[in-house]
Amino acid sequence: MNALFGKKKAAVSTTTSKAIIGLGALVTGIGRVVGGRVGDGITGFGLAHVVLGTLDMFRPSVRTR
Incomplete structure (x- = not known):
């Protein structure tokens, strides 16, 4: 059962990583539309996400016993 749970956890982590990447892309686009210094800050925040x-997607998952 632990092996099955570990696989589920890895799939959730990948899904979460993809959601964070998508949210970052959305925020980056909003920052580009806003423009100016505030838009640059919003763009940087989105790019950081x-x-x-x-990076989180390629991180090895933690194995539990």
């Missing part, structure tokens, strides 16, 4: 979501 894209990078962190991508």
